[in-house]
Amino acid sequence: MKQNTFLITTVLTLAVGSVFLNAAPVISEFMAANDTTLADEDGDFSDWIEIHNPDGRKVDLDGYFLTDKATNLDKWRIPAVTIPAGGYLVIFASDKDRSNPEAALHTNFKLPSKGGYLALVAPDAVTVLTDFGSTYPLQFEDQSYGRDSFGSVTQQQLISGALPAKYFVPSDDSLGNTWQDLPDSFNDSAWTSTTTGIGFDSGVLLDLVGDTDLGNSTLKPAMQAVNASCYIRIPFTYDPNNNQIQSLSLSVNCDDGFVAYINGVESGSYNKPGNLSWNSNATGSRSDSVAAADPIVVDATAGATQVVEGVNILAIHGLNRSTNSSDFLIYPELTAAVVDTSGAQREGFFNSPTPGVPNSSGQAAGPLFVNFTDKPERPIAGQDLMVMAKMEAVSSPVASVTMFYRVMFGAEKTLLMNDEGTGSDALANDGIFTAAIPGADFDSGEMIRWRFEASDELGLETKIPAFKDPADSHQYVGTVAVDPSIKTKLSVVEWFVQNPARATGTSGTRGAIFYLGELYDNVFFNRHGQSTGGFPKKSYNIDFNKTQRFRWSEDAPRTKDIDLITNWADKSKVRHVLGYEIMRNAGVHAHFAYTVRVQQNAEFFSTADFVEDADDIYLKRAGLNEDGALYKVYNNTLTGSANSGFEKKNRRDENNSDLQDLINGLAQSGTSLDNFTFDNVNIPMCVNMMAAAAVIRNIDMHRKNWYIYRDTGKSDEWALLPWDLDLSQGRYWRSQFNYFSNLMETNGYIETGGAVRLVAQLYSRRSTRAMFYRRIRSLHDLYLQPSDTPMEERYYERRLNELSALIDPEDIVPSDAQRDFEKWGSWLHNADGGSAPVVPYTTNHPDVETMAEGVQRLR
Structure with a gap:
């Protein structure tokens, strides 16, 4: 039995954590997307697994197993290494398969960042000591995952929606501040009962709260032309069992101002006068549309320490701009960020990876998305698009799954997904939640995108896609409705961009690409090229996110970037493709390049050349x-x-x-x-x-x-x-x-x-x-054969015919080449220097050539 001295000094840090008697070793932390956190002895940033010995005695791991397959529990045998009491061992999951106990250890598998199985198995090759369910969740670069007593933070709604409330319009200062106190300190039984939101109006504000009482309230005659101030008391309850309030956030749709108190302590305000009194006015006004759409959000944490078990009071001094104002509104929501103090062991993500030492603080994981709809069959306009999410509980039972979808660049719409065996859901309580995007919401060729949010009974949330980095991740998954009007023999790139003009500049913009059945979201586009930047039909750089690399071929690795190169100056439209093809066929390590049809926002845009970008x-x-x-x-x-x-x-x-x-x-x-x-x-x-x-x-x-x-x-x-x-x-x-x-x-x-x-x-x-x-000479014989070579053996003639049949086929009218010609026009031979005249395709001039004419000249 050996102690891994190499790892003690360079990889394994032995630290004393929680120690228990007769406790089995556990996987306490792992990283499946190690980009910069921990290098192995080769300098590679391999995946890694941390094993913790919580026992009061050292443990010999000889004969234990690590596996990434539930059907192969003895996949990689741990050699004779010991972990001291309370200590830690780091093993690289690199697929290098190294088991020398005196060197760094490496498993014979890697950990997929998209999720997978991971287990520590006892020497009997049957007993699973640690796993993370059927699969661990999606992992993120340089963030570790594991089990610990997370002090997880969840969002708890203390006040939300229409809740019981009371109001009173004061006629003097006789109440002082007593009206802000708890129920056992102030009797509000004589106040008027109502529900939130509280106010009066007959238009936009009424629509906001959906309460007919707002339009016919007894508040209006009590307040209008009498007092610009109104006192409001809203009770809420709080259970501190295993909970501790970390912060409070107060959101108020208001017209025109307010001062809020939690159990008598001021906790936020807006448009508050400097010398607040029982008949004060707001210092500013808000229009109905702004008050309805844009709530004022304030940090109310000053009142957090005042919140008690049981009933509490949010007291609000509502303020109108003047006593003669035609409307008034106070519509609050109070949200608490609550820390779990139970000490329960849960799975989750750690804020800072700590290979070889006790885990850092982190956040317990919400529900697990085992599978979800991200590449469906393309829908047909008018037919509902079915979307599913297969869920598993992690920290507590799944409470809800919500899908947010949008068509093209319209506003998001919300659908609560269903696992009740009704509507679009086939089987109740099978963990598969479903929803249907109405077919009436999208037309042919339009982009449909969606994202998911799930929460459990503890309030822990999971968002898919995670969208952690807006500059290098996708926010939605999705698809594009079938466009039966597209007739082509080329591969089709469907490009969606909210502001096409911004894509033509070097600063660029973001949008989406649909290609070979996959939608790539939040993709960055900008103009490519120097001298070609002045062409009407431009070239573009397309940069894909780290979370969605681009699949241009079934037979090649996904790529980070690709270039959409203009062929506007080449009237034959084939030179880029043929040039790179001959280079590759000659054994040159050249880029792939081929012609595609481009649709932009569901309309024909161009023919262009897809050309590989340069990187590793x-x-x-x-x-x-x-x-x-x-x-x-x-x-x-x-x-x-x-x-x-x-x-x-x-x-x-x-x-x-x-x-x-x-x-x-x-x-x-x-x-x-x-x-x-x-x-x-x-x-x-x-x-x-x-x-x-x-x-x-x-x-x-x-x-x-x-x-x-x-x-x-x-x-x-x-x-x-x-x-x-x-x-x-x-x-x-x-x-x-x-x-x-x-x-x-x-x-x-x-x-x-x-x-x-x-x-x-x-x-x-x-x-x-x-x-x-x-x-x-040898290449000339292959590609530039003499004129007496049979036509079918001539490289150029054959390839020109084949490419013409793809881009400019006779049996599709108009062909893609013709559509491109009609959209972008042509140029005239520039005999005098300077900029070439750009002319429409209808121009009667010998320099204005179709693709067929350009190909004929090339022959």
Whole structure:
């Protein structure tokens, strides 16, 4: 039997917590989304599990098990390690499967952050000592979960809705402050009985409280033209058993002001005069619409210590702006934040993770969403959309589940979900709560989003989606109603944005994307590109949240970002897609790119090219080192400073010194430069990319529009990677034309990219130049066959036909290409420089080309 000395010093902290006699070890804390909290011996931030020994004696864990499968309780055997009395052991759940008792321990499984099973099992491989039900809840980055005697805080409504109350309009100051006291200190039996809200009006305020007494109240003749002040007493009860009030919040719909007292102690006010008396006026006025829609919320915690067991009094001195005011309202709600003082052991989230030491304070978990509707079959307008949530109790029985839904960018609507076997619910009390979004609420092509809130009998709440970070998480799940008017052979991107104009700027805006059956909410959009930023049909960056990465293909990992690239300048609409395709087929680690149809707010928007963004996910997908340094080049030719003209796409916690070393090395000459190049550059990878660029005639690789990549930590060699291939395959940038040239350039420029110092170095050396031309020959034979090649064997002719059949099919009228042409128009050949004339598609001019005409010129 060994004691894990490695963990004592570097991972395991032994600390004395609660000690009991004959108590079994337990999982006291775990983390399933370890981003920065605790690194293992490899420097990886692996998931981790903390085991606590609450017994008064040390425990030998030899033969105990950890598992993530309820059907495989002996999945990972703990080796012979001991935990002292009251001590803790941290085991990494990394899937590295390391069981040396004198080193850090690692299980043969990981912990999914979306929820899963986790258990500590006794040596008999049958007895479960600790688990977290059938599944633990959704976990969040760098927040741990476990069991403890949480002093959980819940919200308790002390006063809400229409409750019994009494009012009195004073005629002098004879009551003093006695009217604010508890019932045993003040007799209000002579006051007028009513219910909250209290006031008089015949319009907006009456609609707010839904009380006909407000419009025909005896308060109006007692108060109007008599006194701008009214005294109000509202009793409420409180049970302090296992509860302690942490704070009080008072919300009051008022017209025009108030001073509130809890058992005689002033606890909040609004529009209060400096010298309050029995006939005071409010210092300001509020319109009916504001009073109804915008309650005044004040911190009433000053009265918290006065709250007693049993009956209490909220006394309110209501204030009108003047005695002749036409309306008056006091409609209060009093909410207490209550701390659970029972000491009961519950599951929950810890405020600060504490691997290896006693747990910190935290918040007990509310009901568990085991499953819920987030990717339903697309509904049809007019047919109800059924939504379900399968619930499990965690701390106490589930009390209610509420769904909040909205259509497009309309206001939220509320549905109380049902588990009673009635209406939309199939079976009573099976833990599956259901609700139906009325089909009449949405039209074809419209976005429907929803979120859930559940509470238990203790008042503990769970929200799904959690929406913890408004800048990097989704607020809703949802879908889009089927749009039968869409006729296309392309993949369809359905884009929803409340203010489309804001998406065209660099500051951007947020919205949603629906693609391949999934809705991505709270997605960030802004304009992409430099020179293309002035196009009427723009490119866009689309940044997805950490909680909803984008699935662009069933066969590839989800990605963080994607670019929606304009093809407006390319009248054939195929150059981006074909350029990247040839690069990839040639063995270049190039982006994926394909054409999609874009709908915006349920209307046709464009055809555009989906192009992968550059990050570690791209590197891994492309077969490169995901930890390799990647720089996007905006204005540099590998000269001067590495801090100018480059954007680092990953490893951003480091500086650019590695790139500076490359630049300095390439600044050498002669043999030193040759040796440096051969020692530090992946020459085959660079030569292959240069040859592929030559075959597609990519003339836009100079001080920008490419990447420089390093295989960091492995070969440490540098290589070139492509970006921005629209000026290729006969399209050319000339200063007098800019983008807008109808010329088909067919001569020159075999050696492209020579402005880049590394490329120039490879061109200048006989050996690498020979490699370059040999590779051009082999690629030329594959993609640029001679004219006597049978048509079906010609790459370009075949692919042009295939892409035309997708974007501009003859059997769909109008095709997507035609719709795009009609929406965005065209441009005229800019023979005089400056900005090209943008013209509607109906313009009678030879430069105004359909896609079919642009493809024909490319042939």
